Amino acid sequence: MQTFASVLGDAVALILSGDADLMEIIALSLRVTITAVIAACLIGLPLGAVVGAFRFPGRTLATVLLNSLMGLPPVVVGLVVYLALSASGPLGPLGLLYTPTAMVIAQTILVTPIVAALTRQVIEDLDREYSEQFRSLGVGPLTRIGALLWDARYSLLTVALAGFGRAVAEVGAVIIVGGNINHVTRVMTTTIALETSKGNLELALALGVVLLVIAVLVNAAVMGLRASAARAAYA
Amino acid sequence: MREAAARTEVEDAASIAAAAVPALLEAQGLRLEIGGKRLIDGIDIRIGQGRKTMIMGANGAGKSLLLRLLHGLIVPTAGRMTWRGGPLDKSARRAQAMVFQRPVMLRRSVLANLAFALKVRGLRGPAREARIAEALDKAQLGDLARSPARVLSGGEQQRLALARALACDPELLFLDEPTASLDPASTQAIESLIADASRRGVTVVMVSHDLGQARRLADDIVFLQAGRVAESGPASRVLCSPRSEAAGAWLEGRLFLDGQGAQG
Numbered sequence: 292m293q294t295f296a297s298v299l300g301d302a303v304a305l306i307l308s309g310d311a312d313l314m315e316i317i318a319l320s321l322r323v324t325i326t327a328v329i330a331a332c333l334i335g336l337p338l339g340a341v342v343g344a345f346r347f348p349g350r351t352l353a354t355v356l357l358n359s360l361m362g363l364p365p366v367v368v369g370l371v372v373y374l375a376l377s378a379s380g381p382l383g384p385l386g387l388l389y390t391p392t393a394m395v396i397a398q399t400i401l402v403t404p405i406v407a408a409l410t411r412q413v414i415e416d417l418d419r420e421y422s423e424q425f426r427s428l429g430v431g432p433l434t435r436i437g438a439l440l441w442d443a444r445y446s447l448l449t450v451a452l453a454g455f456g457r458a459v460a461e462v463g464a465v466i467i468v469g470g471n472i473n474h475v476t477r478v479m480t481t482t483i484a485l486e487t488s489k490g491n492l493e494l495a496l497a498l499g500v501v502l503l504v505i506a507v508l509v510n511a512a513v514m515g516l517r518a519s520a521a522r523a524a525y526a
Numbered sequence: 527m528r529e530a531a532a533r534t535e536v537e538d539a540a541s542i543a544a545a546a547v548p549a550l551l552e553a554q555g556l557r558l559e560i561g562g563k564r565l566i567d568g569i570d571i572r573i574g575q576g577r578k579t580m581i582m583g584a585n586g587a588g589k590s591l592l593l594r595l596l597h598g599l600i601v602p603t604a605g606r607m608t609w610r611g612g613p614l615d616k617s618a619r620r621a622q623a624m625v626f627q628r629p630v631m632l633r634r635s636v637l638a639n640l641a642f643a644l645k646v647r648g649l650r651g652p653a654r655e656a657r658i659a660e661a662l663d664k665a666q667l668g669d670l671a672r673s674p675a676r677v678l679s680g681g682e683q684q685r686l687a688l689a690r691a692l693a694c695d696p697e698l699l700f701l702d703e704p705t706a707s708l709d710p711a712s713t714q715a716i717e718s719l720i721a722d723a724s725r726r727g728v729t730v731v732m733v734s735h736d737l738g739q740a741r742r743l744a745d746d747i748v749f750l751q752a753g754r755v756a757e758s759g760p761a762s763r764v765l766c767s768p769r770s771e772a773a774g775a776w777l778e779g780r781l782f783l784d785g786q787g788a789q790g
């Protein structure tokens with residue numbers, strides 16, 4: 292039985308050696324997650340801004356829906372995307388199942404509601420402050436949305452980072468639609484799950500350490516953003 | 527008494543002069559009810575072209591609400607408004623600007639705050655640059671052009687808000703207590719910007735608590751009490767010989783609050 296200390300030592304050595312397999316897994320993780328977060332922002336930022344800034348019938352319902360979807364269970368999302376992409380599913384002919392694209396789709400579905408719901412709150416608060424001034428100036432709807440998004444930029448960057456944090460640590464959905472295929476769809480979380488069950492603790496722990504470092508970096512970035520926003524009174 | 531007679535003559539002359547000025551904005555029977563409360567209760571008001579009209583009254587009298595109604599930010603429960611005797615359309619709204627009691631600063635630089643307003647008003651390129659430079663210069667904010675607007679002092683923010691409103695080249699400018707809580711130097715800077723705009727022909731409607739300010743700036747005074755006009759007329763007349771109990775008490779410095787509760 293290996294001691295925890297010796298496994299940790301081996302894990303750190305593995306990271307420092309720049310092991311090719313390890314780097315490939317980390318790179319794919321980051322590629323899938325960053326792509327998903329960008330896609331989620333492209334959908335979620337305007338969606339959240341529209342719900343946050345405009346009054347329309349069903350707005351309360353939309354808000355409740357967005358907030359509820361924030362807590363989507365990843366395995367359910369994985370299952371639904373699996374069914375859609377599987378050979379007999381509606382999107383089966385695209386042949387996307389067990390590809391990184393499938394993982395991006397699943398993560399985008401998970402992160403978009405998070406981005407949209409948090410954006411709605413941020414934009415609604417800012418709009419309360421700006422709306423009379425904007426109406427006085429005669430600001431049109433498109434300019435208004437653009438200005439609100441721009442002026443909330445610091446808060447929205449932390450929103451995107453929150454989405455990134457959630458996606459990079461997610462395992463349930465990507466393991467279902469990605470299948471954890473070596474050199475194809477293995478990402479950090481799925482590899483940890485698999486290698487731990489196989490007893491390959493060095494690789495699992497090495498990836499665990501990398502994930503933790505990423506989490507710390509994300510939080511440091513959030514705090515740095517908050518501080519610089521506060522300095523310019525932009526918070 | 528001869529003195530009294532002479533004064534009446536002066537008053538009448540002022541009233542006649544005021545009435546001779548064409549109305550830029552006129553409201554009749556303006557009423558606003560929220561939650562069953564009549565916050566604005568049948569106001570008739572006439573804003574003379576090129577005049578500086580000062581709206582006065584106790585906290586909670588409805589001054590800010592009246593300003594918002596006149597500027598079209600709130601839809602009145604009843605009443606009608608005219609612009610130069612005609613309908614109050616979109617172009618009339620575009621000819622107005624407002625500075626709020628608490629200036630709204632975008633989370634951008636001083637320069638970008640000005641640029642945004644001008645962009646909305648359709649100014650582009652060199653014309654916009656020139657207008658921005660002029661506004662910065664007039665408001666003495668040139669050195670702060672690149673600073674985030676929200677780190678400016680209260681006086682500087684108020685100056686920027688006023689400069690931004692004036693840069694839009696309004697015919698009618700609404701100001702809600704533009705010098706409340708400012709020190710004398712800042713107050714003077716704001717007042718001279720207002721006086722300067724007025725000299726260039728901008729019609730001004732401003733809310734103020736400050737009797738000295740009324741003496742320095744007002745052409746006409748509208749005195750509100752509990753959502754109604756207690757008294758209105760040329761400043762020279764209202765300030766010297768108020769006819770209403772409310773305005774008289776105010777001028778004598780007797781403090782009072784409206785029953786509706788105090789609020790800034």
Ligand SMILES: Nc1ncnc2c1ncn2[C@@H]1O[C@H](COP(=O)(O)OP(=O)(O)O)[C@@H](O)[C@H]1O
Binds near residue numbers: 565583586787789
């Ligand atoms: N949105 C609102 N809903 C209900 N009451 C309001 C609202 N806005 C203002 N009031 C009330 O209307 C009265 C007049 O307000 P306001 O015009 O702000 O007074 P002021 O003369 O001090 O500017 C106050 O009693 C205030 O509490």
Ligand SMILES: [Mg+2]
Binds near residue numbers: 589590702789790
């Ligand atoms: Mg007020």
